[in-house]
Amino acid sequence: MEEFQQWLFTLIGATICLICLVNCIWFLKYFYPRIWSPVPQSFFRSMGEWAVITGAGDGIGKAYSFELAKRGLNTVLISRTLETLRKVASEIEKATGRNVKIIQADFTKNNIYDDIEKSLQGLEIGILVNNVGMLHNPHPCCFLNGSKEDEDLINCNMISVSKMTQIIMKQMVSRQKGLILNIASAVGTFPCPLYTIYSASKAFVYTFSKALQVEYKGKGIIIQVVTPFGVSTPMSMNPKPNLITKSATAFVRESLDYVKLSDETHGCLAHEILALFLHFIPLWVFHTNKVQETILRMIPEYKKKMQKST
Incomplete structure (x- = not known):
């Protein structure tokens, strides 16, 4: 019996070590994406003549456009x-010499998609970047204290992804190639208190993308969900870029090196490493009242409210 237990524990230990080794080797792909899964300069153009980017006026969308x-x-x-x-179209044309077409659309509305589809007719679209999105509130807050514009957020963050994919994927399937990048968020990969509606909307983008890739990977279409942590954009109130918070341009440039690595990515090496460390922290730690109260105390509006109540 003792010999069997010793053999069993040895087998379990060896299995754990092997799994850790495989995971470490697998993680190296984020350090060397151009070696692990190189993306040739011609790759993006080989998908088709045109790329469609939603939410292209600023931030990540503008960076993808450029x-x-x-x-x-x-x-x-x-x-x-x-x-x-x-303005953005003019800048792109002058900087790159490429053709740029613009479509004005408010993604908080649901009556825009017929016009968008008509405007895209006749274009060979090889890449779709579903980037448009909005926050329910500029700062973290509890659900009942947030904006009441839940329908706008759902239309913008969720319905837009489904509708735009539906419009453009048809021709990708017929041509047996295409690339769809769905921009979600790291807070969509786990239930995130104080960003409840936003986190839930990005969780939809996350699961929608991964399920869609399973359905259509045999059709030659790459569908990848991008889940960044901090990126300096107008939506995040333009924080100063640092080791973790990337500029939109730097983030997008690096994320495009990862398009062939897997069906999901955090978009850059810094965010992949951050996610790795956060996975070692139990979710209940983030969900404690003390953590939530600490976060809220950092918000200027919350401080003012507490001062008035005292």
């Missing part, structure tokens, strides 16, 4: 503000 144009694609920019779209 970077894909630099890599040889004509771009379709879709966003709400026409003046901003025209």
